[in-house]
Amino acid sequence: MVDAQIPTREPTDEEITKQTEIIVGELIGRKGALIPILQTLQELFGYLPETALKRTGELMKISYSEVAGVVSFYKYFSIVPRGKYLIRVCLGTSCYVRGGKEVLESLKNNLGIDIDETTEDRLFSLKVGRCFGACGLAPVIMINDDIYRRVKPSKVGEILQSYRVQEDTDD
Amino acid sequence: MTDLTINGIEISVEDGTTILDAASKIGVTIPTLCHLQGHEPLGACRICVVEVEGARSLMPSCATPVTRGMVVKTNTRKVREARKLIVDLLLSEHEGNCQFCDRSNDCELEKIASSIGISKPLYAGEKPEARFDYTTKALIRDTGKCIKCRRCITACNEIQAVGALFPQNRGFETVIGPAFTSDLADVQCVQCGQCAAVCPVGAIIERSNIDDVWEAIDNPGKHVVVQTAPAIRAALGECFDYEPGTLVTGKMITALRSLGFDAVFDTNFAADLTIIEEGNELLTRLKKKLVNGEDIALPMFTSCSPGWINYAEYFHPDYLNNISSCKSPQQMFGAVAKTYYAQKQGIDPADIVVVSVMPCTAKKYEAARDEMADSGFTDVDYVLTTRELGKMIKSTGIDFRSLPDGVMDNPLGVSSGAADIFANTGGVMEAAIRTVYELVTGRELPFENLHLTPVAGLKGFKEASLTIEGTVPAWSFLEGVEVKVAVAHGLSNAAEVFRRLEEDPGRYHFVEVMSCPGGCIGGGGQPRFTDDSVRLKRINAIYAEDEGKPIRKSHMNPMITQIYEEFLIEPLGEKSHHLLHTHYAKK
Numbered sequence: 040m041v042d043a044q045i046p047t048r049e050p051t052d053e054e055i056t057k058q059t060e061i062i063v064g065e066l067i068g069r070k071g072a073l074i075p076i077l078q079t080l081q082e083l084f085g086y087l088p089e090t091a092l093k094r095t096g097e098l099m100k101i102s103y104s105e106v107a108g109v110v111s112f113y114k115y116f117s118i119v120p121r122g123k124y125l126i127r128v129c130l131g132t133s134c135y136v137r138g139g140k141e142v143l144e145s146l147k148n149n150l151g152i153d154i155d156e157t158t159e160d161r162l163f164s165l166k167v168g169r170c171f172g173a174c175g176l177a178p179v180i181m182i183n184d185d186i187y188r189r190v191k192p193s194k195v196g197e198i199l200q201s202y203r204v205q206e207d208t209d210d
Numbered sequence: 211m212t213d214l215t216i217n218g219i220e221i222s223v224e225d226g227t228t229i230l231d232a233a234s235k236i237g238v239t240i241p242t243l244c245h246l247q248g249h250e251p252l253g254a255c256r257i258c259v260v261e262v263e264g265a266r267s268l269m270p271s272c273a274t275p276v277t278r279g280m281v282v283k284t285n286t287r288k289v290r291e292a293r294k295l296i297v298d299l300l301l302s303e304h305e306g307n308c309q310f311c312d313r314s315n316d317c318e319l320e321k322i323a324s325s326i327g328i329s330k331p332l333y334a335g336e337k338p339e340a341r342f343d344y345t346t347k348a349l350i351r352d353t354g355k356c357i358k359c360r361r362c363i364t365a366c367n368e369i370q371a372v373g374a375l376f377p378q379n380r381g382f383e384t385v386i387g388p389a390f391t392s393d394l395a396d397v398q399c400v401q402c403g404q405c406a407a408v409c410p411v412g413a414i415i416e417r418s419n420i421d422d423v424w425e426a427i428d429n430p431g432k433h434v435v436v437q438t439a440p441a442i443r444a445a446l447g448e449c450f451d452y453e454p455g456t457l458v459t460g461k462m463i464t465a466l467r468s469l470g471f472d473a474v475f476d477t478n479f480a481a482d483l484t485i486i487e488e489g490n491e492l493l494t495r496l497k498k499k500l501v502n503g504e505d506i507a508l509p510m511f512t513s514c515s516p517g518w519i520n521y522a523e524y525f526h527p528d529y530l531n532n533i534s535s536c537k538s539p540q541q542m543f544g545a546v547a548k549t550y551y552a553q554k555q556g557i558d559p560a561d562i563v564v565v566s567v568m569p570c571t572a573k574k575y576e577a578a579r580d581e582m583a584d585s586g587f588t589d590v591d592y593v594l595t596t597r598e599l600g601k602m603i604k605s606t607g608i609d610f611r612s613l614p615d616g617v618m619d620n621p622l623g624v625s626s627g628a629a630d631i632f633a634n635t636g637g638v639m640e641a642a643i644r645t646v647y648e649l650v651t652g653r654e655l656p657f658e659n660l661h662l663t664p665v666a667g668l669k670g671f672k673e674a675s676l677t678i679e680g681t682v683p684a685w686s687f688l689e690g691v692e693v694k695v696a697v698a699h700g701l702s703n704a705a706e707v708f709r710r711l712e713e714d715p716g717r718y719h720f721v722e723v724m725s726c727p728g729g730c731i732g733g734g735g736q737p738r739f740t741d742d743s744v745r746l747k748r749i750n751a752i753y754a755e756d757e758g759k760p761i762r763k764s765h766m767n768p769m770i771t772q773i774y775e776e777f778l779i780e781p782l783g784e785k786s787h788h789l790l791h792t793h794y795a796k797k
Contacts, residue, residue, distance in 0.1 A: 092389075102373025104397055107389030111378045118390065 131170025305354030345395035403571030403734020449600025455747025460615025478625030517725030544589030569733030595735025627756030
């Protein structure tokens, strides 16, 4: 999975439309072009903006409802803007029995968002994963490419704080 | 040909026939909830499973073509138990509210459950969250009732090429509906109601106006008039167990009077009026183009079908100038009822309530369009579908089948046979040509029974041409002109018209489009279930009604002559322009 490039500002509708037209133009000749187009758009914008999806439908001569049907079928696709840091909580068997769910609850409380949502400051997005292949370290969470092992619900605040602090220093 | 055995009976069918169709040829009905005649099998509901000798599992008969020597059994214990299990599982997810459901009398799921002997629910599983959609004037969705058979997807995408509905999400969370489980008003829904016409349960129904109509009838201060579209008389009988294609015009009129309407009128009158206005509009456009060389939009499209108007406004806004500016007959009727009729009767138009009975759900939307109130009063107040009228009649205990025949009231109840055929695909075209040809040549259209046969019938896209000869002086510029016309029904066929026009913009002079397959007789508000055999029977009934009329041409309707003399003065005149014509806008 290609990590999303996090734009420094929101692209305008005109920019989204223009980029969409370029991407659709490059890929439309392929058989089954819709999914590669959606993948490319998501890589570019970090999520799938409504403007991009509607324009894709128009260019491919398929309805917006059909495009949406494909987008909503796959968990991979997201229609909400993604935060700078993508938090993924493993809920595979090992992590689940070793308290992954409590870690998830703690993250939700701390961030004030639900699964598949993004914080208002566009800093964090929260997703759930099924086994990261690190069962010996359970429960595990990932924040972008950083792995956190044997996470305790009480430590979640501290972990998030390190990213918030980093953000303040960057600014 | 392929030979096979079904339930011990040997039969021979054409290669490629499905087991489902082969079985029906020997009178074996296999239940199905997802199959739609003439469309690719979906195999979504699995109820049509049968046992095929040598196959490892039960086969869906709708999606399995026959093979030579195949031995099929449709009624074994294994099949019965599998069907029961499938229907049980469907029922476990189905939030039926059957006592209060619009479909309690004609629910296909209920019928199948009862016929295969399910007497109590076996599984009390989790049900998907029900979501209601009241965002359009025409339709109501209730996702809790949806069994995900996907017939509506076929209707919306393949038959209508609209694409408002599509499966969203996946697995247990699947919702059949507009993008990202939004509402119909959020997407490009034309409100034709073909989804509601094919839905086996009550997941998509028309938005009922029955209560509004009763309220108006019960209000002594209101003068409530009703108009019925031509397609109603050939279909209403089906609500009372008549064979499809039985004309019930006379009984319908008596029933409407018994319901308490103050006057029973005919949309047909307004259809005749439409022909006068639209025929003259066509001739005016041709004159401007051919004589004056003006840049005028041709071909001209018909404007009677509100689903089609929506379709053009959403998907082909570049062609809006091509659509006749004539309001549909429903709206013309309303405008005339609240002006001409009101004046004639000495009734304050504010006290007149116009109710329409339409084969259509989109007519509910059309009546509510803001611009449909040029007289200062809403043209049409309430629209009932054929199905709703059937329900209203039943609710009063009227024994429809034993009613005597009635006659429409004057003056808005008099019509020609040309108005009747507005119900059929090709009918508006034929009606227009009957009048225009006679206007231009002074002679009657020289075809057997006045029928324009090449544009009649169920072929989705039809073309015809007619060379005008022997014109009267006023229209001599049309001498020798080959008038080319096209007729499309089912909006996927309208898409075909546009494809051909893109290749050759001058290909046609006049194009008729009706949203629904078969025309209005196959409308989204007609009794269920409408398949091609039912469509043909209704079409033939309508032609019989036309041929039985003493007057067959709109311009010969004496009440039309009278309304021009007394009120409208002239076709396309100032009053017509104000009351009977409209405009369209890109959506």
